[in-house]
Amino acid sequence: MTNAGLEGVVVADTQISDVDGERGKLVIAGADVEQLAVATSFEGAVRQVLAAGGAAGAGPAGPITPAAIGAARAAAWELVPRLGDALDHPDGMDALRTALGHVRVPAGGPTDPAAAITAIGAAPVFVAAWSRRRAGQPPVAPDPALGHAADYLRMTLGRAAGDGAVRALDAYLVTVIDHAMCASTFTARVIASTASDLISAIVGAVGALKGPLHGGAPGPVLDMLDAIGAPAHAETWLTGELAAGRRIMGMGHRVYRVRDPRAAVLETAVRPLLSPRLELARAVEAAAAKILRDNKPDRPLAANVEFYTAVLLDAVGLPREQFAPTFAVSRIAGWSAHVIEQHRTGRLIRPASRYTGAMP
Numbered sequence: 102m103t104n105a106g107l108e109g110v111v112v113a114d115t116q117i118s119d120v121d122g123e124r125g126k127l128v129i130a131g132a133d134v135e136q137l138a139v140a141t142s143f144e145g146a147v148r149q150v151l152a153a154g155g156a157a158g159a160g161p162a163g164p165i166t167p168a169a170i171g172a173a174r175a176a177a178w179e180l181v182p183r184l185g186d187a188l189d190h191p192d193g194m195d196a197l198r199t200a201l202g203h204v205r206v207p208a209g210g211p212t213d214p215a216a217a218i219t220a221i222g223a224a225p226v227f228v229a230a231w232s233r234r235r236a237g238q239p240p241v242a243p244d245p246a247l248g249h250a251a252d253y254l255r256m257t258l259g260r261a262a263g264d265g266a267v268r269a270l271d272a273y274l275v276t277v278i279d280h281a282m283c284a285s286t287f288t289a290r291v292i293a294s295t296a297s298d299l300i301s302a303i304v305g306a307v308g309a310l311k312g313p314l315h316g317g318a319p320g321p322v323l324d325m326l327d328a329i330g331a332p333a334h335a336e337t338w339l340t341g342e343l344a345a346g347r348r349i350m351g352m353g354h355r356v357y358r359v360r361d362p363r364a365a366v367l368e369t370a371v372r373p374l375l376s377p378r379l380e381l382a383r384a385v386e387a388a389a390a391k392i393l394r395d396n397k398p399d400r401p402l403a404a405n406v407e408f409y410t411a412v413l414l415d416a417v418g419l420p421r422e423q424f425a426p427t428f429a430v431s432r433i434a435g436w437s438a439h440v441i442e443q444h445r446t447g448r449l450i451r452p453a454s455r456y457t458g459a460m461p
């Protein structure tokens with residue numbers, strides 16, 4: 102029997118994160134996501150996931166610090182003039198994977214976090230430069246003294262962002278930093294399992310994250326909210342989508358059989374920003390859940406992380422084309438942790454296929 106989606110197949114022991122799809126629980130580096138999102142900055146979460154993956158010297162006094170990540174942003178800025186037409190890609194994920202291919206990481210052992218820090222620092226610089234090029238504006242240099250979330254917003258918007266927006270974006274970056282064996286992480290681990298390098302693994306993972314069944318959904322969620330416009334139109338619009346054979350973006354999940362816990366974390370994080378879209382999003386979620394329950398009574402389909410990602414990233418001022426690349430700006434830390442763990446503990450991942458073609 103072929104298991105084309107590999108559901109339930111365990112391909113790694115990991116200490117980085119755990120998803121309990123039945124109870125709707127997500128644990129990252131030993132902490133509940135709800136707690137991590139309010140207790141630490143992105144840089145703190147980076148240290149924790151890299152430590153969980155087995156990075157050398159990743160204790161609180163080790164090399165994974167906000168200053169080191171800031172220095173990595175500054176180093177990536179030097180590359181921006183040399184990215185050629187990488188930043189001209191109309192799609193931000195294509196731009197990011199091409200730009201990341203220009204990054205040279207320090208040679209180190211398989212558990213040295215230096216390469217990961219270099220890549221984590223590069224991503225927001227490249228994404229912000231791409232976003233500004235798209236808007237016909239010059240890129241903005243990083244400020245290594247700022248926090249990662251604050252600097253990413255500043256490099257994108259061209260001005261210092263408000264505290265509320267920075268806090269919300271920081272909570273988002275922490276919340277999506279890792280999510281067990283999702284498709285992009287599996288991709289990164291497959292590449293790492295051949296004893297390949299970190300940047301190759303990350304570039305492959307960006308490609309996997311790009312698809313709308315994985316990280317490409319939040320832009321379309323915002324398109325959906327715009328198309329619906331007002332709570333009263335939700336039911337008719339959503340029913341029309343299902344009748345046309347289309348999926349409701351931001352709903353459903355391969356692993357969760359209840360609401361994705363990250364949806365609640367992001368819904369809480371965006372509340373102080375008083376986004377006019379929040380009330381509409383809640384109404385659309387409720388209508389979508391009801392319609393999907395009626396249509397697919399055997400398949401629990403609830404909101405996933407992308408639903409409120411769309412509302413939050415919009416509220417902090419990012420354009421919707423930048424949503425999927427912003428997911429990558431965070432998840433690059435989780436991928437790096439998994440690459441380190443794979444190098445430490447894994448073996449070549451090489452499954453089998455069933456031949457159904459002609460025989461000689």
Ligand code: COA
Nearest residue numbers: 313314315318348349350351352353354355400405406407
């Ligand atoms: N809208 C409508 N129907 C949906 C749906 C959605 N968002 N998600 C799943 N379904 C339906 C499928 O059509 C399928 O119906 P069928 O058995 O009649 O064909 C059934 O529910 C099971 O779906 P399945 O494709 O097995 O789920 P999956 O585990 O492969 O897919 C997702 C998970 C996330 C890819 C899927 O729910 C989806 O496409 N969601 C929308 C995109 C999205 O939000 N992506 C971000 C994920 S974090």
